[in-house]
Amino acid sequence: MRSHPPLGVQSRPRRAYGRWRKPRADRGKQHRELAPFRRLIRPSVGFRQFFKDLYKEIQEDQISTGAAALAYFLMLSIFPAAIFLLSLLPYLPIPDLEPAIMDLFREVMPTQAAELFTSTVDRVLSERRGGLLSVGLLGTLWAASSGLNAIIGQLNVTYDVRETRPFWKTRGLAVLLVLLFGALVVTAFGLVVFGGILQREVAELIGWSGALLKLFSAFRWLVILGFLLTAFAVVYYFGPNVEQSFRFITPGAVLGVGVLILAALGFRFYVENFGKYEATYGSLGAVIVLLLWLYVAGLVILLGSEVNSLLEHYAEGGKRKGERQFPSSNA
Numbered sequence: 001m002r003s004h005p006p007l008g009v010q011s012r013p014r015r016a017y018g019r020w021r022k023p024r025a026d027r028g029k030q031h032r033e034l035a036p037f038r039r040l041i042r043p044s045v046g047f048r049q050f051f052k053d054l055y056k057e058i059q060e061d062q063i064s065t066g067a068a069a070l071a072y073f074l075m076l077s078i079f080p081a082a083i084f085l086l087s088l089l090p091y092l093p094i095p096d097l098e099p100a101i102m103d104l105f106r107e108v109m110p111t112q113a114a115e116l117f118t119s120t121v122d123r124v125l126s127e128r129r130g131g132l133l134s135v136g137l138l139g140t141l142w143a144a145s146s147g148l149n150a151i152i153g154q155l156n157v158t159y160d161v162r163e164t165r166p167f168w169k170t171r172g173l174a175v176l177l178v179l180l181f182g183a184l185v186v187t188a189f190g191l192v193v194f195g196g197i198l199q200r201e202v203a204e205l206i207g208w209s210g211a212l213l214k215l216f217s218a219f220r221w222l223v224i225l226g227f228l229l230t231a232f233a234v235v236y237y238f239g240p241n242v243e244q245s246f247r248f249i250t251p252g253a254v255l256g257v258g259v260l261i262l263a264a265l266g267f268r269f270y271v272e273n274f275g276k277y278e279a280t281y282g283s284l285g286a287v288i289v290l291l292l293w294l295y296v297a298g299l300v301i302l303l304g305s306e307v308n309s310l311l312e313h314y315a316e317g318g319k320r321k322g323e324r325q326f327p328s329s330n331a
Contacts (some may be wrong), residue, residue, distance in 0.1 A: 013151045027250035054081035063302040066154040070298030077147030082121045084140045102188045113290035146175035155239040158305040160322045228257045243325045256304030
């Protein structure tokens with residue numbers, strides 16, 4: 001499997017290959033981290049070749065099709081995930097946490113999708129019974145993990161590896177990721193709520209001002225940005241069936257977070273100003289908008305993973321295309 005040359009590099013004799021491939025003994029630490037972008041150090045690899053290879057990988061892995069599959073499974077799991085999380089919030093000693101989470105969805109989603117999402121979740125929560133927090137909780141958690149289970153499968157495609165882990169392990173991993181993301185959401189929005197309380201306390205002392213509002217607004221978005229980076233880092237580490245070390249910041253995660261924010265806001269602007277989905281789909285317009293929003297999110301997740309995978313193939317001591325373990329692990 002390692003006989004073919006890496007992406008962007010022409011075939012060379014084994015002796016020439018040895019000039020730029022370091023001996024196994026010298027690769028102990030290097031194989032454990034992605035090389036920075038400037039260290040695409042293999043010969044004949046530059047920005048132009050990188051984007052050419054990236055486009056080739058996107059076409060071969062058909063990430064647009066993968067994103068469509070993710071949108072379907074995320075659509076099935078986003079409501080159970082929200083219901084599961086919001087069902088637990090009343091038991092936490094954090095005031096106004098639920099409104100803070102719903103307000104963020106209204107800010108980043110198109111209006112029709114946000115109204116569909118929040119109204120559905122509110123209706124289910126208003127009719128909840130004790131069973132929702134007992135037997136029904138397990139079913140809701142299992143349904144919520146379907147989206148992450150689909151993400152795990154599609155990340156394997158971006159790394160060109162097969163899933164060899166048993167079903168109970170991958171599904172259990174998806175459930176654990178749902179719980180972890182729930183904890184991250186509560187922590188992030190708990191800090192946002194705390195920031196709002198602190199903002200009111202400071203305003204009572206020094207008075208309201210534009211600078212104060214901007215400061216706490218920046219704090220709010222920094223917290224959300226940190227949450228997104230953490231979420232991407234966790235998914236990119238645990239998701240694909242490959243050996244790697246955890247890194248909080250990777251090129252793919254940074255690209256994914258940036259593009260996700262811009263794409264979400266841009267898609268919302270397009271839908272509210274140009275897209276007339278209700279005229280075409282009638283009462284299903286809100287569902288179509290939410291599905292498209294999830295498609296964009298899935299596309300961004302897979303794009304970031306393609307970037308990380310490609311940089312891993314380029315890096316000294318990195319894995320070849322289709323390899324699950326570092327070369328030194330196979331020695």
